[in-house]
Amino acid sequence: MDPLKLVELMEEEGKKRNAPVFLHNSSLEPWQILIATVLSARTRDEQTAKASENMFSKAKSLDEIAEMELDEIERLIKPVGFYKVKAKRIKAIAEILKGKKFPETIEELLALPGVGRKTANIVLAYMGKPAIAVDTHVHRIANRLGIVNTKKPEQTEEELKKIFPVELWGRVNSAFVGFGQTVCLPRNPKCDECPLNGFCKSSNLKKDF
Template identity: 40%
Template sequence: MPTIKALISQGHIEKVLVPLLPFFPQAFTYVKGDLLDKIWPVVKPLIEKKGFDTRRERDALLHDLMIEDPVELASEIDSDPFKTLIRTILSARSKDEQTIKVSDALFKHYDTAEALAAAPPEKVEEIIKPIGFYRAKTRSIQGAARMLIDKFGGEVPGKYKDLIELPGVGPKVANCVLVYAFNTPAIPVDTHVHRIVNRWGLVETTDPEKTCDQLMEILPREWWLVVNDLLIRFGKEICKPITPSCNICPLDELCPKIIVQNKPKKKQAAGGKGKMKK
């Protein structure tokens, strides 16, 4: 049985990612055009197993699938680049559900760069206090709003090199904005994506930024848009950090189940990796 790394190295990434799609249909949002046409013969029987009539028109079928999967990430709620940027900055170390609730409350009062930049910091802090690090996040989002006004005419830039200059924006946030606001291929890597691809043995890295760099070399560009959405959901619901649900995972037989340890323990052999029990 080939491993996940071997399949992707041999150009068969669809054998790894396609089996996950019916579990998380919202990810079909980012599978379009030629890519969807190419994988549809493989996707179709997987959807049939879920009890859907695949003789129907494809777009209508996918629409119904996505309705049954209402879960959305904080970064993908809006097509508005400003709201996507602010939601994603706020999402750091916070659950998506809470981030969405808090950012919705924030946008009722301050929904533009100009409004947020001019807001009294204590008012912003009061609104976003339910999420962690609210004082630091207030400084970040207001600083980002001011820089948007001062340097980018109040608009969120659509280039990585510009986004990364904004306060509170690192590689993950910048790539989320590119993917979810501008539909620009990029690979946002959070702790879930980082953990999963290391667990698969696809990369051997110690931080998300290095993981991102390697994934951009390994994964075909046509798959970049879907990677973050699909693997975050997979990491939250199946390939969990402590007790992964290997018994329901469609990739169980392909997965080497590598334990990821960023810092080796004392008296432990270099590498710090072993097999994970099912």
């Protein structure tokens, strides 16, 4: 299938079904995307949104977060899981970046505490840099479709970069995530409602899910 068509079909389906990924506030600054992504690890979207809202209503920059007491950050982000670990990470990141230019490369982002490839790529893609963030949705759906055959998200990232032209990289994550939140669910994917049913290598293998 044409890569653009694939992205468009997934986006259309996710938007039609109000996928949470498309409800995010696009007026956020990159540092806010970084903090929100750190908050989102192993946490539901609603709790991430609540904790992010608490943080961003209190702190208007990383410099301000660097000045905050750890227990205040903990209190603000308490809706998310592992909030004590995440509070320490957020404060450490803010202290490292205090007074500095926000990172613009994957190397700089990966050097920050607790920041892995997925988070770094989400931030870079948001900044309009060429990056594909592979999270659990992207990894699962790409393998189900059969466009990749990979074990690890890093391998999926490499393969997807070969499949999708660079001008589409920034749309891949949200297209796959929205599709994964609404149609190609982790369990019991809605194959009978899926527009990719005829193309997908797993569409008739529901028993395998």
